[in-house]
Structure formats: structure tokens, C-alpha cells
Amino acid sequence: MLGMNKNDTTMLLLVAALTMLAPFILNPFPTDSGLAQFNAGYPDLMQRFVIFGIFAIGFNILFGLTGYLSFGHAAFLGVGSYSAVWMFKLLAMNVIPAILLSVVMAGVFALLIGYVSLRRSGIYFSILTLAFAQMSFNLAYSVLTPITNGETGLQLSLDDPRVLGVSQTADGSIPVTNLFGLEMRSTFEMVVGPWAFQFNAGYYLCALILLAVFYLSIRIFRSPFGLMLKAVKSNQQRMNYTGLNTRPYTLAAFVISGMYAGLAGGLLASMDPLAGAERMQWTASGEVVLMTILGGAGTLIGPVLGAGFIKYFENIFSKINESVLHSWFGALPDGLEDLLVTMVYPFVGKGWHMTLGILFVLVVVFLPGGLVEGGQRVTAWIRSKKAGGNKPTSTTEPAE
Amino acid sequence: MGILEVKGVNKRFGGLQALGDVNLSVKENSVHAIIGPNGAGKSTLLNCLVGKLIPDTGSVMFDGQSVLGRAPYEINQMGISRVFQTPEIFGELSVMENMMIPCFAKRDGAFEMNAIGSVLSQKDIIVKAEEMLKDMNMADKRHMNAASLSRGDKRRLEIGMCLSQEPRLLLLDEPTAGMARADTNNTIDLLKQISDERDITIAIIEHDMHVVFSLADRITVLAQGTPLVEDEPQNIRGNPKVREAYLGESG
Secondary structure: OOOOOHHHHHHHHHHHHHHHOHHHHOOOOOOOOHHHHHOOOOHHHHHHHHHHHHHHHHHHHHHHHHOOOOOOOHHHHHHHHHHHHHHHHHOOOEHHHHHHHHHHHHHHHHHHHHHHHOOOOHHHHHHHHHHHHHHHHHHHHOOOHHHHOOOOOEEOOOOOOOOOOOOOOOOOOOOOOEEOOEEOOOEEEEEEOOEEEEEEHHHHHHHHHHHHHHHHHHHHHHOHHHHHHHHHHHOHHHHHOOOOOHHHHHHHHHHHHHHHHHHHHHHHHHHOOEEOHHHHOHHHHHHHHHHHHHHOOOOOOHHHHHHHHHHHHHHHHHHOOHHHHHHHOOOOOHHHHHHHHHHHHHHOHHHHHHHHHHHHHHHHHHOOOHHHHHHHHHHHHHHHHHOOOOOOOOOOOOOO | OOOEEEEEEEEEEOOEEEEEEEEEEEOOOOEEEEEOOOOOOHHHHHHHHHOOOOOOEEEEEEOOEEOOOOOHHHHHHHOEEEEOOOOOOOOOOEHHHHHHHHHHHHHHOOOOOOOOOOHHHOHHHHHHHHHHHHHOOOHHHOOOEHHHOOHHHHHHHHHHHHHOOOOOEEEEEOOOOOOOHHHHHHHHHHHHHHHHHOOOEEEEEOOOHHHHHHHOOEEEEEEOOEEEEEEOHHHHHHOHHHHHHHHHHHO
16 A cells, blocks of 8 residues: 555554544543543643654654664754744744744754764764754854744744734734644543543644654655665665765765654644754753664664653653652551652652663663564564464564 | 776885885786785775775776776776675675665666655566576575675675676675685686676685686786786796795795
């Protein structure tokens, strides 16, 4: 279907089902139950899942295929957000021109930074990209205040000179982002018994865009261009002595992944029209590296899984505080309860980074192929059980 | 006038004169061997031919065009393919994919942005790669990971990859180094067959005298960075200067 083989089609359909049904899948617990805090099916978080999924899919085109590890991809995310907010301020509240400008601007930045950084490979390339990203971050924070509004961040105001639109709505408030009139924040709530499922317009726009760019990434992986990128990762020497110029291949991959990042930044701003310099900070660049490796670098679906995994942790685990823990262990004798709370507390709430760190170490050590490899091992194990307890004979390879 | 003309090439690394006034002429459609003891400058000379090193002085002309100052990929596109001492292949890719990449390089040049069409829709490339795999007796290994091939098969694959570019000059850097006798003989047979069946010039750097005397039409002996003699194999065997510089020690 659509020029893809059976496996890829299945994978695309799987991602389509997951994203379209996310409001149900992420809301398994009734709203009044104790487990409701593990529900992730609210618009803000669901938008983050898919937007960072897009970011990671793009990052994977560079890192997963060519092996060039960029530590500065958040710069393009930031550029995308700033471009989008400026588009809202100057042109219109429609998200389409904003998203287009984000992608184009991020592409231009990626071309400049990539052209210089790709003169080196390995650790030097990583350091160069990190340096450029930190430069962008610091510029956005200080010197470029007229464009970026410094540490406050760029926001909409009541006197924006919006060419195609109004500066203020009739009731004197800032207009909201929309897609040809469909407001991004509009949410339809469906109540089924004790459950409440939320369907948000902004989320579905992001999800459709994710599907489109996921499909594009499948095509890139399977194309001659994708094959050349894998060859760059495998053996640059052989590439050069086979008459192939590696520089334009890596630069094209860098620009494409930068544009994915810009798209993600533009979508972030479209959902919530503000942009801050912290979006470009090195921790944000590191996060997308974590997502890709955790999910499975070089695999198609891995980055999406990694992004969802990390964003879930960041938003759900971080909300478990001391009183929640006490309510969990409340049935136990007092001494035991306090002991358990003290033991668990460092790993949840503000300590969620610790749990994430431990999980990351475990994945890298035991599942170098990331969550995707974990999934493959489980399926292989189930198959071998079905086949009569035979040991799996196939070796694990990244699914592509 | 040979297809490859090296004139007055000098290359110095600090205090070491690696190549001193090297002149070499490789005739079209011949097999030319370059031999010499360790440190004679064989690899330095080869690296000067493919753009990895730039000589301090002198000229290297391939088919009437200078190769100096060009990047390795440009020199390759001119028609010079190189086989490395340790096989350089795409270990993580399948044997078939390995063979398709040089076919793409031949058809599309140094860079082609085809990011949407599927590799599987490139029928001409697939046909060509499959033919070459058949020629190399590797058709049954097409789905294997290239890294899992035996040493001899890696060498065959690398030679096949070079040939699928239809080069005019094939450079081989000690192609049988570290191989078992059987693999060495297979490689000799393969190279003989290539030289007989194809319109191709072969220049080979080799340590193994058995390989050199089985293949070469002409031999250049390098010693201390300078060509000592250039002659036909039967004359090289008996040459006292060569015996002294090189064969003397190994018989």
C-alpha cells in the first residue's frame, strides 16, 4: 500500500490506530479511581506525545541512518517555535502559515549549522552542534531580545499588528490559534460511565501531521537515499572510494532532520503560542537523543515509542508526591508505611529523573536496540513457546 | 603512452623520503604488479594515485587527465577503483545492498537525491547487482549480512563491487594478504578471469611472489621509494639487483 511493503504498512496502520485512539488508550482508569492520576489522555500531554514523536522521528533520520550524533537539535525546535509565534503576531492566527515558516526557517538554520559542523565527524561533530545550539540559546536569551523577548519568552500581546486578522477579539482578549476557524484548543468531551475521554482539535492536527511525516520517514528509509545514508554509517572510506560524495548526503539528512525539529517547534507554538529560549537548551537536545536511543535508534517506530515513554514519565511520574505515596501505602502498619514511602520517594515526584536514568542504563546495557529490541525479544519468546518450547534461533536485528 | 602515467613523483614525511622520483607507466589492459620489500613506498605510491595523499612534486595522469588535487570520490568517478588490503565493505548491510551501492554510484554519479522512490523499484540496479553477484559466485549469499561473510568472500564481494562500477583501472593493495592458500588461489583465478574477460587494466601491489608471477604481465620493483627495475616477469626473476634488494632475503 502507498508504495510500502507489508511490514511497513502494518507499522503505519499500527501508529495510525495508536494516535487516533489515544484519547481512549491513554485514559484506561475511571476519573474517580485512585489510579486516575496515571491517565495521560488529556489534550496538553497527548499533544506533547506526538510533537516530540515528530521531533524524534526527524532526529532518527540523522542519527539512526548516518550515525552522526547531533547534540544541538533543540536549536531547530526553538527556531521553529519563534518563527511560528512571529507568524501569529504579524500575519494571522491560522496555524498553517506559522507551521510552514517554522519548517523553512529551521531548514535554513540547519543548512548553515550543518554545512560547518559536517566538516568533522564523530565526537567533533557532536561538540560543534552542541556549541552552535548553546550559541543560539544564549543569543536568544540575551542579544536577540528584540526578536526573542529574552528570558520572558516570546508571547502574543493585545497590540500585535496582525495583517490578516484582528489584534483583539470583540471582548478584548487575544485571539486563539486555529485551522481555518477550527480552534486548536476546542475539545469535545465524551463521558462514558465513570470515564471521560477528551478529543482535542489541536491533538488531532498534530497526530495527522505525525502520520504524514512518519510515512515520509518510512519512504526515506526505503529509498536509495536512505540506503546511501546507511552506507555512510557503515563505512565512509568505502563510500569515498566508490565514487560517492558523503558530504551532500549527510548535509541533506541534517537539513531534513532539522526541518522535522522545526515542524515540532512550530506545532508546540501552534498549540500554545509562546516560545522561550529554554526550548533550545542543551538539556532539550539531550532529551531527543535519549528518546531515540531508548526507543531504538535506526528503527522506524523506536523514536515514537521513546518519545512517548519519556514524556509519560516526565508528566505522570513527576506528579506522584509524598501524600500520594502515603495514600498508596496507607493500609500498611505505620512504621512499614513510612519506611516504604521513604524508600520510594527519591524515585518519584521530583526524583523522576533518577528512575528514568536507571531505566536508560538498563536499556542501553541489556537492550542495545532499545524498546523495539525488547518487543522483538518478547515476540520471539512467545513464538518459541507456541512452537513447542524451542529456543529462538533468529538473532535480534533492529526492525526497520 | 600508458593509461596511467606517473612522472617524477616525490613524497616526503618529515625526514623520510617515502617516494623519490618515481616514474611508472601502466599499459592499457595489462596486469602491472608493483613489488618491493617492506617500507619500499608501495602503499604511499598507491595512496598518491587515489587521492588519499598528494605528492610533493611530480604528476599523476590517468587517461590524459591529472588526478592530483582531486578527492578520492572524483578520482573513482574518473574510472579508478581500489581494493583495500583489509576488505572495505558495508558490514552492516546485506550482500545485495553492498552490490547495489556501486551500481547507484555508476548510474547516478557522486550525489543523487532520490528520497521517495523505493530501492526495490530500481529494476536496472537490481538486475545489474544480481548479475555481478552471479559472476562472483555469491548469488546464494545475497541476503546475508556482509560482516558475517568469510574473509575470502569479503574479498570477492569487494572486487565485485569495484567491477560493477566498470572501472578502467582496478588497483589492488595486497589482495591476498592474510589469506589461506586455497583462498589465495581462488583470488588469483578470479583476477585472471577478470583480466581475460573484461576490458580492464589491473595494477596490483603484492608481497606474495606466487601471486605476482601468476598474474603480472609487467613488474616494477620498488626499493627505498625508487623504482629499481621495470620488466617482464621472467626477466625480473633472474635480475641480480632485484635478488639483492628483495628476492635475496626470501629466496
